[in-house]
Amino acid sequence: MFRFIKANSKRSKKICRIILLIIICFFANFFIASLAKDNDEIKQILAAENLEQEVKVGVYTFRNYQGPPYDFDIFQIYKGEQLVYQSEIGFRYWVEEDDSLLRVGDDITDDDIANLLVFNLSGGNFFPLSCYVFSLGEQFRLIKILPDGHFEDSNQDDKLDYITYETGFSYWNAAHAYSPAPKIVYEYCDYSYFLAPTLMYQPMPSQKEIDQAISRTKQDMVVCEKKGRKGNCWYDEETCLPSSVWSYMLDLMFTGHPDEAYDFLNQVWPEGKAGKFNFIHDFERQLKEQTIWPILEPVFTQINK
Numbered sequence: 001m002f003r004f005i006k007a008n009s010k011r012s013k014k015i016c017r018i019i020l021l022i023i024i025c026f027f028a029n030f031f032i033a034s035l036a037k038d039n040d041e042i043k044q045i046l047a048a049e050n051l052e053q054e055v056k057v058g059v060y061t062f063r064n065y066q067g068p069p070y071d072f073d074i075f076q077i078y079k080g081e082q083l084v085y086q087s088e089i090g091f092r093y094w095v096e097e098d099d100s101l102l103r104v105g106d107d108i109t110d111d112d113i114a115n116l117l118v119f120n121l122s123g124g125n126f127f128p129l130s131c132y133v134f135s136l137g138e139q140f141r142l143i144k145i146l147p148d149g150h151f152e153d154s155n156q157d158d159k160l161d162y163i164t165y166e167t168g169f170s171y172w173n174a175a176h177a178y179s180p181a182p183k184i185v186y187e188y189c190d191y192s193y194f195l196a197p198t199l200m201y202q203p204m205p206s207q208k209e210i211d212q213a214i215s216r217t218k219q220d221m222v223v224c225e226k227k228g229r230k231g232n233c234w235y236d237e238e239t240c241l242p243s244s245v246w247s248y249m250l251d252l253m254f255t256g257h258p259d260e261a262y263d264f265l266n267q268v269w270p271e272g273k274a275g276k277f278n279f280i281h282d283f284e285r286q287l288k289e290q291t292i293w294p295i296l297e298p299v300f301t302q303i304n305k
Helices: 002-045 207-230 243-253 258-268 276-290 293-303
Strands: 051-057 060-067 072-079 082-086 092-094 115-121 129-136 140-147 149-152 161-165 183-189 192-195 233-236 239-242
Touching (some): 002 060, 072 092, 082 140, 140 183, 140 192, 207 239, 207 258, 233 243, 239 243, 243 258, 243 276, 243 293, 276 293
Antiparallel strands (some): 051 060, 060 072, 072 082, 115 129, 129 140, 149 161, 161 183, 183 192, 233 239
């Protein structure tokens, strides 16, 4: 009996090893086939007749191709005759040649080295753009791939900062059109772009501006209560809050004023209505889990001391 069990155990292990080997071979063949397909698509797109844009900056040349089978793009950057960068297959890539602020080859990082900005349209619905920032010096470098936004010199130091938006509250109890997206600033430092809370910090709005925001928000609440759950609202029992409540709160927080954001909430909260604790719980959970606020909070706390 023991020999029978032992023999069956060995046979089972052998069968398991065979099955495992078959599975590994299947996925290996699938991966190789997918890779071969990708390589074929890349070759088709990079055909000379598919060249869409060519831009020269010193010894560097940017070339963007658009081709079959799906009219997607690939861009390449050459230093002389040497290929130094090739993108993945993307929906659209291009270099903006007619922007007075971002002229091709300008030094936007104030390090006396030309830069090249390549924009990418992903084809998505929400903030689909991104920007590749390259340094075209003696040593070629990809500095950063930045999310959708724009460049500006926030503090007049001859370095262009990058302005983008926090999308962590997108579709939180509201449609996209009503979703807040507070401004975020990145600045160039030590060969990359880093979050810049000191550039995000702004003085508190005047009392007149705050009073106007309170008045507008209370008007939104009236509309929100009439629509109930059908509106773009946070809803708890009989309390409806429009997205303009947390939109203004986020604007205050992301410019360095978290305490004042909760003061605003207290001032607009409908009198006699319950649910404030639940709203704060839901709001702070989204804030901590889906945004960069945990990074900003200690910096703003230090600034406000």
